Structures are given as structure tokens and as C-alpha cells.
Amino acid sequence: MGLKGLIVALFQLDKDWTTRIVMAMLVMGVIWGLLGVIDSLMVRIQETAWGTLGTLVMTSQEYYGGVTLHAERDLFGFAQQVIYALFIYFTIKLLNLQPRAKWLLNISFIILNISMMFMEGPIVAYPVFNDNYFSATDWYYISPMGIPGYSQYVVSPLFFIGWLLLDIFTYTGGIWIVYHYYIASKSLKEKLPVPLVYFLMVTLMFMIGYSGVTAADVWDLLAYAGVVGLNAIANQIAFWIFGHSVVYMAWVPAVGALYLLIPTLANRPLYSDRMGRISALLYLIFSNNVPIHHLYMVNLPVAIKVIQEVLTYAVVIPSMMTFLNLWATAKGANVNWNVITAFTALSFTGAIAAGVTGISNATISIDAIIHNTMWVVGHFHAMILLSIVPAAMAVIYFMIPMMSGRQWYSGKLAWLHFIGYTLGSVLLIIGFELEGFYGVVRRAEIFPRVPGLVFAENLATVGALIAELATLGWFLNLVLTLVKGRTARLEGLGLGELINTVAMSLSWESTGMPSLSNVSLSSRLAKSHRKALGAGWAIGIVGALLIVISVIPLALGGDMYNTLIDVWLLILTIGVIMTSVSVLKAAKSI
Amino acid sequence: MDKKERWELIWVAFVIILFAIVIAGTLPLDFQVGGVPSVLSALNGVSSSDVVNVHITSYQYLFKVQESGPVNSNMMGSPFYYNVIVGHPGEYLNISMTSADVTSNFYFPDYSDRVVTDQIVPGLVAYDVLPVPNITGVYTFLGGEYNGPWFSYQTGLLIDIPSSGYIPVSDLSQYISQTQTSQTSTLVGDPYNPPIVVQDNTMTPSFYLQGSKEAMFNDSVPGPTLVVENGANVTISMYIPAIASELDYLYNYTPTGTGYFVNNVMVGIYAVWWNGTITPVAMEPISYNTTMTFHFTANAPAYLYGIVTPVYYNYNPLDLSSKIGPLIGVQKGYVMGYWGSVLVVS
Numbered sequence: 001m002g003l004k005g006l007i008v009a010l011f012q013l014d015k016d017w018t019t020r021i022v023m024a025m026l027v028m029g030v031i032w033g034l035l036g037v038i039d040s041l042m043v044r045i046q047e048t049a050w051g052t053l054g055t056l057v058m059t060s061q062e063y064y065g066g067v068t069l070h071a072e073r074d075l076f077g078f079a080q081q082v083i084y085a086l087f088i089y090f091t092i093k094l095l096n097l098q099p100r101a102k103w104l105l106n107i108s109f110i111i112l113n114i115s116m117m118f119m120e121g122p123i124v125a126y127p128v129f130n131d132n133y134f135s136a137t138d139w140y141y142i143s144p145m146g147i148p149g150y151s152q153y154v155v156s157p158l159f160f161i162g163w164l165l166l167d168i169f170t171y172t173g174g175i176w177i178v179y180h181y182y183i184a185s186k187s188l189k190e191k192l193p194v195p196l197v198y199f200l201m202v203t204l205m206f207m208i209g210y211s212g213v214t215a216a217d218v219w220d221l222l223a224y225a226g227v228v229g230l231n232a233i234a235n236q237i238a239f240w241i242f243g244h245s246v247v248y249m250a251w252v253p254a255v256g257a258l259y260l261l262i263p264t265l266a267n268r269p270l271y272s273d274r275m276g277r278i279s280a281l282l283y284l285i286f287s288n289n290v291p292i293h294h295l296y297m298v299n300l301p302v303a304i305k306v307i308q309e310v311l312t313y314a315v316v317i318p319s320m321m322t323f324l325n326l327w328a329t330a331k332g333a334n335v336n337w338n339v340i341t342a343f344t345a346l347s348f349t350g351a352i353a354a355g356v357t358g359i360s361n362a363t364i365s366i367d368a369i370i371h372n373t374m375w376v377v378g379h380f381h382a383m384i385l386l387s388i389v390p391a392a393m394a395v396i397y398f399m400i401p402m403m404s405g406r407q408w409y410s411g412k413l414a415w416l417h418f419i420g421y422t423l424g425s426v427l428l429i430i431g432f433e434l435e436g437f438y439g440v441v442r443r444a445e446i447f448p449r450v451p452g453l454v455f456a457e458n459l460a461t462v463g464a465l466i467a468e469l470a471t472l473g474w475f476l477n478l479v480l481t482l483v484k485g486r487t488a489r490l491e492g493l494g495l496g497e498l499i500n501t502v503a504m505s506l507s508w509e510s511t512g513m514p515s516l517s518n519v520s521l522s523s524r525l526a527k528s529h530r531k532a533l534g535a536g537w538a539i540g541i542v543g544a545l546l547i548v549i550s551v552i553p554l555a556l557g558g559d560m561y562n563t564l565i566d567v568w569l570l571i572l573t574i575g576v577i578m579t580s581v582s583v584l585k586a587a588k589s590i
Numbered sequence: 591m592d593k594k595e596r597w598e599l600i601w602v603a604f605v606i607i608l609f610a611i612v613i614a615g616t617l618p619l620d621f622q623v624g625g626v627p628s629v630l631s632a633l634n635g636v637s638s639s640d641v642v643n644v645h646i647t648s649y650q651y652l653f654k655v656q657e658s659g660p661v662n663s664n665m666m667g668s669p670f671y672y673n674v675i676v677g678h679p680g681e682y683l684n685i686s687m688t689s690a691d692v693t694s695n696f697y698f699p700d701y702s703d704r705v706v707t708d709q710i711v712p713g714l715v716a717y718d719v720l721p722v723p724n725i726t727g728v729y730t731f732l733g734g735e736y737n738g739p740w741f742s743y744q745t746g747l748l749i750d751i752p753s754s755g756y757i758p759v760s761d762l763s764q765y766i767s768q769t770q771t772s773q774t775s776t777l778v779g780d781p782y783n784p785p786i787v788v789q790d791n792t793m794t795p796s797f798y799l800q801g802s803k804e805a806m807f808n809d810s811v812p813g814p815t816l817v818v819e820n821g822a823n824v825t826i827s828m829y830i831p832a833i834a835s836e837l838d839y840l841y842n843y844t845p846t847g848t849g850y851f852v853n854n855v856m857v858g859i860y861a862v863w864w865n866g867t868i869t870p871v872a873m874e875p876i877s878y879n880t881t882m883t884f885h886f887t888a889n890a891p892a893y894l895y896g897i898v899t900p901v902y903y904n905y906n907p908l909d910l911s912s913k914i915g916p917l918i919g920v921q922k923g924y925v926m927g928y929w930g931s932v933l934v935v936s
Contacts (some may be wrong), residue, residue, distance in 0.1 A: 013714045024735075054809040059836040060739040061905075061921070106802050124910060132836060132905065133918045138736055144712060145692040145737060146919075152650045153738030154920040232693060232712040272594045297695070298709040299625040299716045306613070306620060313609040320605045321598055328594070365616040368623035371696060372734040437776030441698035441734045446742035448781055449809055450773030546924055559714055 009482045018092050018099045019403055021109055025085035028113050030475065032077025037069060037468050039070035039289030044461040050446060051454040063445050069120060075250070076166055077116040079388070080206075083253045084173050086395060087199045089403070091177055094196060094495065095184040104176050105406075112169035117529065118162030121155060137161040138443075143216065143235035147223050150230060162220050169212040174207040178583075194276040197589040199254025201280045204583055205558075206249050208288045208547060208576055212241025215551045233298065234554050237565075240291030241572070248287040248315070251383055254347055254391030255322055261344045261394055262326045264496045265503070266333035271325050275589045279318035279325070283338045284580040286315035289573045296367045300560050304569070305364055312362040319355060323348075339414045339506040340499065343394035346422060350386025354379060358431075374444070375436025378429055385425040385467070393421075393474075398502040400478065406485030411506050413477040420470025427463025431456045536586025543578030546571055625687070625708035627718030632719040642722075644675060646687045648694035648733065648925040649712045651740040652900050659684075659722050660753070661866035665898075673746030673812075673926055675731070676866045677722035678753040687716040695736030698748070700780045702768055708733055724793065726750045726757045727765035728815050728892075728931050730782035740839065740881055740903065740925045745811050747931055749862055751891040756820045756936035762790070770856055784810045788817040795822055796882075799895070800831040804837040805927040813896060813930030820936040822888045827855060830928060832878035837902045839925035841877075847909030849913055855897050857882055857928070861890035868894065888934045896929035 008014055012023040049055055055246055056063070092099050099105075124130035135155045137146040144150035146159065181200050193198070216239040223230045263270045280339045292300060292308040326348060335341055357379040360366045370376060397414065401407055408414055434456035440447050447453060488505075490498050550572040553564040584590045621628040633641060642661045647654040655671040657663040660681055663671050663799070666908030687696055689712045696718070698706040703723050708716040723729060730765055733744035751757065766786055772779025785808065789795035795818045799807040807813030807828070818824050832851050834841050840852045869894065872884045884895075905921035 054835055056804055061743070061836070062742075063738055064736070122914070124914070124918070127908060130907065130910065131909070132921075135919075136739060142693045142735065142737075148916070148920070150691065150712070151738075152920070152922040156917055156919045158917070233714055236693070236711070260804055272598055275595060275598045295709065297624045297707055298711055299627070299714050302620050302624075302628065305624065306617065309613060309620075313613070316609070317602055317605060321602060324598060324601045328597075363612060363616060365619035365623060368619070368707060369705050434776065438772075438781045439701060439705070439777075440781065441697060441732065442735045444742060446804070446806075446811060448783075450781065452774045452776070453781065554787065568678065 006483060009404075010479070015403070018088065018105075021102075021105050022085045022089045023403065025081050025088075025109055028109075029078045029081040029085065030478070031280055032073045032081065032113075032116055035071045036073030036078060036474065037471065039066040039073065040464060041468060044464045046445060047447075047457050048461040051449055051457040054449060056445070059132055060445060061132035061134065061136055064136035064443065065121075065131065067443055068136050068138060069134065072119045073116060074247070077113070079250050079392075080170075081112055082392060083202070083250070084177075085204055086253070086392075086399070087177050088173075090196070090199060091180050094193075095180065097180055097184060099180065100183070101176055101179065104172055106177060108169050108173040108176065110487045111165050111172065115169060117163045117164030118158045118165060120162075122158055143220070143232045143239065144223070144230045147220060147230065149221070149226070150232075157221070157224055160217060160224060163213070163217045164221065167210055167217055170206050170210045170432050174203050178207075181587045185534075188588050190588070191277075191416060192587065192589050194270060194273060194280070195256050195260035197277055197280045197584065198252060198259060200587055200589055201284050201580075201584060202249060202252045202256065203269060204579065205245060205252065205284055205287055208284075208544070209242045209245030209249060211547045211551075212238045212245075212288075212291065213243070216242075217438045219555075222454070231555065231558070233295075233300070233560060234557050236295060236298075237291050237560075237568075238551060239553055240294045241288055244290050245288045246378065247383065248283060250388050251351070252283055252287075254351070257391040257395050258322075258326055258344065258348055260495075261340065261391075261499070262348070264331050264499050265341050265344060268329055268333055271328035275321050275325050279321045281580060281584055281590055282318035282321075283315065284584070285577055286311060286318070289575050290315065290568060293362055293367075295372045295398070296364050299510040299564070304560070304565055307569070309362060309364055313359075316355070316359060316362075319351070323352060336503070337508045338503040339411070339418055340394050340397050340503045341396065342418050343390040346418075347387045347391035347394065350382065350390060354382030354386055357382065370436060370526045372441050373436045374440050374442055375434050377442045378432035378436050380431055382429045385429065389421075393417075396575055397506065398499045400481060401485075401488045401490060401502045402498055404482055405488055405490065406481055407488045407502070408477060409480035409485045410477050413473050414506050415508070417470050417474040417477065419469050420473065424465070424467025424470060425465045428460050428467060429463070431458075431460025431463055435458070534586050538583040540579045541584035542587065543575045543580075543582065546575030546578065550575060597634050620763050621933040625718060627717055628876075629717050629719055630684070633682060633684060640681050641684050642677055644683045644685045646685060646696060646710075648677065648687065648689045648691075648696070650691050650694075650738050651733070651744040652924040653696070653731075653733070653744065653746050654690075655746075657866055663866055665868040666870060671868070672898065673744075673929075674868075674894070675746065675748045676862060677748060677750055678864075679722055679724045679726060679750065683720040683722060683724045683928065685718045685720060687718075688714075692737050693713050694733050694737050694744075695735035695737055696731060698729070698731040698780075699782060700729055701772065701777045702779045709735060722748070722750055725764045725768065725807065726752055726761045727769075728783065728933065729780050730812070732782060738923060739921060740804070740923055743811055743839070743925050743927050748811055749892050749931060751862065751864065754864055756891050756934050759790075760933055762788075762817060762933070762935050783815070784812050784930060784933060785814040786817060787814045790817050790819045790822075793822045795823070797821075797827065798830045799826065799930070801828070801928060803831070803833040803835040803837050805840055807928060807930055808895065810930075813928070815930065816895075816932045818888045818934055819930060820888055820934050821899060823885065823933070824888050825885050826859065826881060826930075826932075827881050827883045828896065829880055829881050830857070830876065839901055839927055842901070843904055843906040845906070845909075845912075847906050847912070848892050851878055852876070852901055855899070855901060857897055858895070859884045859886050859932075860894040860898055862894060862931075863890055863891040888932070893932035893934070895932060898929050899928065900924035
């Protein structure tokens with residue numbers, strides 16, 4: 001195969017335009033993901049070198065730049081890009097729609113990938129190479145760090161511009177997806193299946209959650225230019241609307257994938273369809289109005305902290321409903337063991353294991369002990385590595401044959417990927433949480449070189465290396481599949497049949513799989529098209545406006561010991577509920 | 591409602607009840623953490639003679655500390671300490687905190703006694719009450735919130751000395767035991783306490799402190815805690831290498847971007863007295879690549895050694911920060927690395 005053929009295979013240039021853009025997003029996502037993995041490796045090398053040898057092998061700027069860029073690239077360049085790509089693909093394919101507004105999707109794709117380059121900050125190539133000016137401000141740049149006049153460590157304005165571009169992508173890409181659900185809702189006679197409800201709900205979650213960080217980004221850029229002053233705590237609260245919600249933006253797609261995969265692989269209907277839909281609604285309502293639980297250790301009124309504690313616990317409810325629903329669905333089923341099942345099972349169990357540590361973090365009095373420690377880092381890495389990524393992998397393992405028409409090149413490499421990834425991730429997380437139990441703060445480049453801690457650091461590094469090697473195995477398998485994979489005969493199959501056909505080729509024992517029901521919605525689409533914007537969509541827009549307006553009392557809140565913070569939370573919550581309920585209802589999701 | 595939904599609701603009700611129990615059970619604690627004014631209720635009933643008022647101003651990458659009450663901060667005539675708090679067992683530190691620049695955090699991770707963590711956000715005042723540990727010794731506190739590339743150097747010491755006399759040997763044993771346990775077991779002691787080097791069985795103790803390209807003594811910020819006997823004739827030798835490294839805060843840059851080794855700082859020994867006054871014992875200008883040796887008689891309950899004032903660092907190689915200007919960023923801040931403490935026992 002020549003270079004042209006390689007590029008055609010890699011980017012699926014011989015397919016329809018939706019598939020081409022989605023494939024480009026996946027390729028760029030994987031590239032950013034691998035760069036982010038290299039960043040994380042730099043971090044691990046620095047910490048292990050310090051613990052084991054008492055020396056730093058990189059500059060502090062490189063180390064902290066590595067921490068920041070690892071988060072930016074893996075969370076946004078990889079995860080958000082891949083999530084959007086999956087939503088775009090399944091929205092079109094499962095709703096059997098003719099995609100529109102190609103220009104909007106193209107622009108969104110370009111903006112996102114430019115934003116990743118901007119966030120990196122400048123690289124000095126002349127007169128001597130210098131990467132010590134990479135942005136190193138936390139992935140969330142706690143206000144007012146990095147802003148001239150407020151911070152002695154000032155980062156390049158490109159970083160903040162990069163964030164603003166990411167915001168723009170979220171809205172343009174999100175509008176594209178919601179617009180297609182809107183088109184579908186005009187002709188859909190039945191309710192959307194639960195997985196698609198989740199895809200729509202998470203897109204809304206992105207768009208609501210990004211309202212806070214967009215406000216913070218605009219404010220930061222204006223402050224950077226000296227146009228306005230900053231109120232650090234108001235800026236932080238605005239940011240954390242997103243900063244917490246992003247956890248769910250990343251995880252709830254995994255939940256949607258589980259709602260798709262577990263009934264499919266178990267060959268059973270979902271235990272409770274209605275509760276699945278209610279869970280989706282509850283996730284959306286309770287994910288965006290709990291920013292202050294990240295600020296428990298700030299002098300804010302105790303009453304608002306307790307309200308936030310209650311609301312944070314509330315977001316656990318849909319998770320509990322989901323766990324029971326999915327467990328009851330799979331209970332007693334004769335499930336075949338293949339790579340897709342393995343990643344699905346890991347995602348389900350990993351969510352429970354990692355979620356428990358999240359509940360403890362949400363408790364004010366426990367946060368007073370573990371705040372800012374590696375325990376917290378252990379928690380969110382557990383969520384990402386043991387639940388979010390495995391669900392994404394389960395989807396990608398059937399999606400690549402679905403898109404490319406080729407079977408996976410090597411089943412053995414797929415299994416090595418699963419085993420190595422799981423083992424490495426578990427070791428990494430145990431290492432992180434041990435560090436947390438030692439009371440070590442996150443981003444500790446220099447830490448006490450004591451035996452227990454050095455062991456924990458090295459355990460984390462060994463785990464990271466194993467997981468990263470396994471992921472490289474997956475990447476190799478992916479490229480070989482696109483270039484050399486055997487032709488898969490998947491045309492005409494429903495999604496369930498397709499998943500199981502692919503799964504069979506990745507089976508541990510190479511046994512046959514049960515047939516599955518076709519969840520394609522093409523037959524459910526009616527031909528009638530109504531043009532008017534329904535009341536539900538209109539109320540959703542009003543709700544979105546309220547979310548934007550809620551920034552005003554926040555910005556005027558001063559030290560927050562006044563009623564403005566209550567007004568902010570009230571308006572925000574009303575906005576979130578209006579948007580969530582009305583849009584999901586209008587899209588025939590609940 | 592079908593049977594399946596009923597099970598779901600029972601399950602949810604069970605979860606809600608559990609959460610309600612947790613919320614109600616932990617509610618009183620919510621008023622005692624997180625830097626809120628209500629934490630000051632811990633001082634109710636405490637004699638004012640046992641309350642040390644401590645105000646901490648956080649900078650990138652430094653805690654500037656002012657104390658009044660049983661301890662009055664006085665460091666060579668200045669009313670401020672840098673990265674140091676002084677207290678006596680039985681006293682309560684009535685702490686208020688503000689930031690001079692960005693968001694920071696005050697983290698006191700003494701898991702065997704009290705853990706304090708408070709965010710210091712510009713524009714807000716954070717409050718806390720920290721009982722001085724009953725076991726005398728030095729306890730590390732640090733900035734728990736990343737605030738720039740020198741973040742790891744924002745560590746300080748609570749110097750916990752008796753209100754008179756010297757540190758009892760029994761306290762020293764407990765302090766060492768607690769610190770060592772925290773290095774191999776989780777959730778006990780202060781794992782950030784510096785390494786302890788004891789020479790209390792000789793009246794002529796001698797210590798050698800080795801600097802590194804990371805600008806600290808013996809791989810620790812603060813450097814190791816040295817322990818000597820009251821009245822001992824102490825020798826401390828310090829070696830600071832001149833390594834042109836971006837990891838060394840003493841390798842600074844001129845406004846025109848030329849790298850140079852900072853030479854306007856003093857290296858020395860400083861006595862920490864019972865009332866909080868810190869006085870110089872022996873000082874000399876910094877000499878790189880040379881062993882600087884200091885002799886003193888241990889009469890005070892504690893000492894500081896090394897460079898005990900911050901250096902204002904400005905990363906600007908080849909004047910990049912100016913030439914490329916606002917596009918590239920600026921990296922400045924106050925840094926301390928070459929310092930540590932001495933405890934005196936009897």
C-alpha cells in the first residue's frame with residue numbers, strides 16, 4: 001500500500017463526509033491522546049527520578065508544563081474530541097438522518113485542534129530552543145494565576161485564547177448535534193432509545209457546563225488585556241460550574257455506552273427503560289450546579305457549602321439507579337467473554353470502585369483532610385482509567401470495523417491491550433491513592449524521599465508504563481486494522497448484530513454469540529416534517545439564557561457573604577432544569 | 591408502577607437515607623473547617639495568654655508571617671518571619687490568611703494531631719485555629735495549591751519550642767518516632783517533616799550540609815533538622831555549588847537576560863528565642879563552591895541555618911520575557927530553598 005492508500009485508509013477518505021470528519025476527529029484525538037500520554041510519562045519520570053535518585057531530570061517548568069498539557073491534551077484534545085466524534089457518528093447513523101451543515105462541523109473540527117495548539121503556549125526555537133514557557137497553570141488555571149498584574153507567574157495569552165476556542169468548538173459542535181436531534185424529533189414517533197437519550201443529554205451537559213468556563217475565559221482575557229478587573233472567587237465559581245461538570249461530560253458518555261452495550265452483550269432488554277431515562281435527566285440537572293464542592297476549603301458561607309454537599313450527593317442518585325438497572329439487566333445472563341465484554345465489565349465495576357472515593361470527597365469534613373492531596377488525583381484517574389476509557393474502548397472496538405469495514409487485525413493484541421491496560425491502570429491508581437494517604441499534595445515535584453512514598457511513586461510509574469505500552473499495542477493494532485485488516489461483512493446488520501459479530505472475532509474462546517435485536521431507528525422515523533420550533537425547544541432556549549444571566553449575580557457577589565450567591569445558584573438551577581427537562585422532552589427522550 | 595421500578599425506588603430511598611445520615615452526622619464539623627469565621631469558636635474558653643495571633647500573607651512562593659501575643663515575630667528587627675511560625679505547646683495559633691497575589695493554600699498535614707488545609711483566595715480572608723502540638727519539634731506546613739513553577743519550595747516550619755528551657759529528650763524521642771512512622775505508614779504524623787539528624791551525645795557536634803543543583807540541602811526543603819545538646823559547641827558546614835541550572839533559584843537573570851549567581855545574600859546561623867525573636871549568630875556573604883563553616887554554642891532552644899530570607903527570582907534568559915514580550919509570559923517570585931533548623935535538647 002502506497003502513501004496515498006495509507007492516508008485514504010487512515011482517514012477513510014473513500015467514505016461519506018460524516019464518516020470522513022468523524023475519522024479525522026478520531027485520528028486527531030488519538031494523536032493528542034498520545035502526546036498527552038508522553039506528557040504524563042514526563043511527569044512520572046521526574047517524580048520517580050526525584051524519589052529514587054534525589055535528582056530532577058527536567059526543569060520545573062517542563063514538569064509542570066507536562067502536568068498541564070497532559071490534562072489539556074488527554075481531556076480535551078483526546079476525550080472531548082472522541083466523545084463528540086462518537087456522538088456525531090451515532091446520531092447520524094442510528095437516527096438514519098441525512099447530515100446537514102457540513103461547513104459547521106468542519107469549522108468546529110478545525111477550531112478544536114487549533115485550540116489545542118494555542119493552549120500549549122509558545123515554543124522558543126531561536127536563538128536557542130526553550131520550552132520553559134509552555135503554559136503551566138493547572139488545567140483549570142485557578143484564578144487569577146497567569147494574569148499579569150495579579151500573578152507573578154504570567155502565561156502566554158495564547159493559553160487563554162486556546163481555551164476560548166475550545167469553548168467555541170463546544171458550542172458549534174454541540175449546536176450541530178442538537179440540531180440533528182431537532183430534525184429527528186420532527187419525524188420520530190417513538191421515544192429515543194436510552195443510549196441516544198444519553199448522547200443528547202451529554203451534548204446538552206457540555207453546552208450547559210461550558211457556560212461557566214466561557215464566562216471565566218472571557219473575563220480572564222479581558223483582565224489580561226487590562227479592560228476589566230478580576231474577582232478571583234467569582235471567577236473560580238464560574239469556572240467550577242464547568243470544572244465539576246466536565247467529570248460527567250467525560251463519564252456519562254461511558255454510562256450511555258454501558259446502556260447500549262450491557263443489554264446488547266447480555267442479549268436482554270434493559271431492566272427498567274423508564275428509570276434509565278430518569279437517570280439521564282437527573283444527571284443533567286445535578287451536574288452543573290455544584291461548583292462550590294470544589295471550593296469547600298474557601299471561606300464561603302457554610303450554608304451554601306452544605307447545600308452544595310446535598311446537591312452533590314443528589315448526582316450520585318442517578319449513578320445508583322444506573323448501577324442497579326445495569327446489574328439487574330446482566331444478572332444471570334449467559335455472557336460470552338470477549339474484548340468488548342471485558343472492557344464493558346471493567347467500565348461498570350471501575351465506576352463503582354472509583355465512584356465510592358468521589359462520594360467521600362463530596363463530604364465537607366472529609367475534604368478537609370484530603371483536599372488537594374494525591375487522593376483526589378487518584379479518584380479522578382480511577383474514574384478516567386477504570387471507567388471512562390474502558391467504555392470508550394469497548395465502543396471503539398466495534399466502531400472501527402463498523403466505520404472501516406475491516407475486522408481487527410489481531411485479537412491477541414486486543415487481549416494484550418486489555419490485560420496490560422487494566423493491570424497498569426490499577427497499579428497507577430493504587431500508587432496515587434497511597435501517596436494521598438501519605439498526605440502528599442498533588443503536583444508535588446519535590447516530596448519527602450521516604451521509603452513508603454518512594455514505593456508509591458514508583459508503583460504509579462510502573463503502572464503508567466505498563467498501561468502506556470499496552471495502549472501503544474492498541475494503537476499499532478488500530479493502524480494495522482485500517483491498513484491490512486480483513487474485510488468485515490457488516491453491511492445490513494443492525495447495531496446489536498454488528499456489535500456481536502465484531503465481538504465474536506475478539507472472543508477469548510472463539511465461541512458463537514447470541515443474536516441481538518436491531519436498535520436501528522430507521523423504521524421508527526416517520527415521514528412527516530413539522531417546521532415550527534416546539535414549545536419544549538423554546539423553553540430550553542429560555543433556560544439557556546437564564547444560565548447565561550446567572551453569571552451576573554456571581555460577578556457582583558464580592559466575598560459571597562450576601563444573598564447574591566443564593567440568587568446565582570437559584571437562577572442557574574432554574575435554567576438548568578428548564579433546559580434539561582424541556583429539551584429532552586422535546587427530543588422524545590423522556 | 592411496576593415491580594422493577596419499585597425495586598429501583600427502594601434502592602434509591604436506601605441511598606438517600608444513608609446520605610441523610612452522613613450529612614446530619616458531619617454537619618457540626620462543617621463549621622470547623624474550610625477557613626470560615628466560625629472556626630474561631632475553638633478559642634472559646636481559651637485564655638488570651640495562650641492565644642498567638644498569626645497573620646499569614648501568601649506570595650508566590652512564600653509565606654510571610656506576623657505573630658503577636660505570647661510570641662512576637664521579630665526577625666532581626668523585622669516584624670515578619672519568612673516560612674516560619676513559632677509557638678509553644680499548649681498555645682493556640684489564631685490564624686488569619688490573605689494573599690498578596692494568586693490563590694494559595696495553607697496546609698498543615700499533621701495526621702497524628704491536626705490537619706489544616708485552607709484556600710487563600712485573593713480578596714478573601716481565611717481563618718483557622720491550630721493548637722500547637724504538645725510534642726515539641728518542627729512541623730512542616732506548605733502551600734497545598736499549585737501557584738507556579740517554584741510551588742514545591744513554598745514550605746515552612748512550625749517551630750514548636752518550650753516556653754522556657756530546652757526540648758526534653760522524651761519529646762525528642764516521641765517526635766522522632768512519630769516522624770519516622772509517618773515515613774512508612776499512611777495517615778500518621780507529618781510526612782513532610784524534614785529528615786532528622788541527631789548528635790546529642792556529643793558536646794562538639796559537627797554537620798555537613800550538601801547543596802545541589804535543585805538548590806536545597808540534602809535533598810530536602812527545608813533542609814534536615816539537626817539536633818544538638820544544650821551548651822554544645824556546634825559546627826555546621828554548608829556547601830553551595832555554582833551550577834548554572836534552571837532548577838537553582840540562586841542562578842538568576844539580569845534585566846537584560848544575562849544569567850548570574852546571586853551574591854547579595856547572607857548565609858548564616860540564627861537563634862530562635864523563646865519569645866519569638868530571631869537574632870543572627872554568625873553570618874557571611876554567600877561563597878559558591880566553597881565550604882562555609884559556622885561555629886556557635888547552642889544556647890537558644892532552636893536555630894535556623896542557611897539563607898533564611900527569600901530571593902526574588904526572575905526567569906529571563908536572553909531577555910526573552912522582554913524581547914518576545916507579552917506573548918511568552920513572565921516567571922518571577924520569592925523563593926527559599928537553602929535553609930533548615932536546629933533543635934536544642936536537654
